[in-house]
Amino acid sequence: xxxxxxxxxxxxxxxxxxxxxxxxxxxxxxxxxxxxxxxxxxxxxxxxxxxxxxxxxxxxxxxxxxxxxxxxxxxxxxxxxxxxxxxxxxxxxxxxxxxxxxxxxxxxxxxxxxxxxxxxxxxxxxxxxxxxxxxxxxxxxxxxxxxxxxxxxxxxxxxxxxxxxxxxxxxxxxxxxxxxxxxxxxxxxxxxxxxxxxxxxxxxxxxxxxxxxxxxxxxxxxxxxxxxxxxxxxx
Numbered sequence: 049x050x051x052x053x054x055x056x057x058x059x060x061x062x063x064x065x066x067x068x069x070x071x072x073x074x075x076x077x078x079x080x081x082x083x084x085x086x087x088x089x090x091x092x093x094x095x096x097x098x099x100x101x102x103x104x105x106x107x108x109x110x111x112x113x114x115x116x117x118x119x120x121x122x123x124x125x126x127x128x129x130x131x132x133x134x135x136x137x138x139x140x141x142x143x144x145x146x147x148x149x150x151x152x153x154x155x156x157x158x159x160x161x162x163x164x165x166x167x168x169x170x171x172x173x174x175x176x177x178x179x180x181x182x183x184x185x186x187x188x189x190x191x192x193x194x195x196x197x198x199x200x201x202x203x204x205x206x207x208x209x210x211x212x213x214x215x216x217x218x219x220x221x222x223x224x225x226x227x228x229x230x231x232x233x234x235x236x237x238x239x240x241x242x243x244x245x246x247x248x249x250x251x252x253x254x255x256x257x258x259x260x261x262x263x264x265x266x267x268x269x270x271x272x273x274x275x276x277x278x279x280x281x282x283x
Contacts, residue, residue, distance in 0.1 A: 073100035113166035119193040119204035125159035148178040186214040
């Protein structure tokens with residue numbers, strides 16, 4: 049019971065501002081201490097408060113640094129980071145060109161004569177040169193930052209130019225086989241299950257149907273498989 053409530057509370061506030069989540073955490077912890085004579089209620093409140101506190105700390109790290117401000121100003125930057133999930137290729141009827149969506153955690157950003165070390169998740173929009181990237185690839189690229197939509201886990205959206213990709217180390221090449229094997233094992237399932245299972249297990253959303261992504265985003269369940277933000281930038 050305490051773990052279930054704590055998980056639900058964290059899931060419900062995962063896209064909220066860190067200061068708000070931190071305030072809720074403090075309130076839950078304080079209430080748990082006050083209600084210590086009622087062990088179950090106190091345990092639920094303390095578990096929820098501590099989980100929310102961890103979530104707030106993570107959110108503070110995610111939004112720290114200059115990236116959100118640069119994005120709001122539409123700044124062009126040089127970026128370096130790590131790919132968080134397989135690319136999602138989007139096509140438009142009657143057009144040969146594709147748009148590739150890649151979730152990247154920025155670790156180093158240079159703009160306006162300043163270089164900053166960050167840990168900022170962004171949603172990259174690139175051309176077909178981005179479609180061959182793999183999970184955990186380290187990339188460097190130039191691009192224009194802009195603000196993400198409210199409620200997204202990503203702090204910015206990037207219109208990216210051609211990526212420079214570091215060679216994949218052996219341990220990552222071995223994980224590629226496992227991730228590809230999971231996709232193959234799901235190949236016979238219905239479309240939703242085929243796309244959702246790899247997303248839940250390893251964060252691979254490359255096969256998630258657009259309708260399922262829409263439904264998960266609308267119901268607040270996008271955090272389960274890292275599909276947050278994918279829909280908002282399809283056009």
